[in-house]
Amino acid sequence: MKHMSRPQSAQVALGRNVRKRREQIDLTQENLAEKAELDRTYISDIERGARNLSLSSILRIAKALGTTVSDLCHNID
Numbered sequence: 001m002k003h004m005s006r007p008q009s010a011q012v013a014l015g016r017n018v019r020k021r022r023e024q025i026d027l028t029q030e031n032l033a034e035k036a037e038l039d040r041t042y043i044s045d046i047e048r049g050a051r052n053l054s055l056s057s058i059l060r061i062a063k064a065l066g067t068t069v070s071d072l073c074h075n076i077d
Contacts, residue, residue, distance in 0.1 A: 012049030013076045014058075019047040021065045021072065035064035 022032050029047070033040040037060065045051040046061070053061075055069075062069045
């Protein structure tokens with residue numbers, strides 16, 4: 001069972017990092033969604049850890065946030 005919870009906890013940690021960075025640069029979920037060319041509900045799901053993102057989506061979000069994929073993945077085990 002421990003193996004099953006690991007990906008979910010990684011999703012939650014990534015979502016937390018996305019939210020933190022978004023708030024640091026004073027963007028709304030809607031602003032981020034527009035910049036990343038994604039749906040606002042998708043951004044909400046990411047921030048709640050409810051989505052398993054593709055590399056393409058992570059790259060788009062990192063670019064829209066003016067950061068790197070590495071920074072968004074900080075402290076994810």
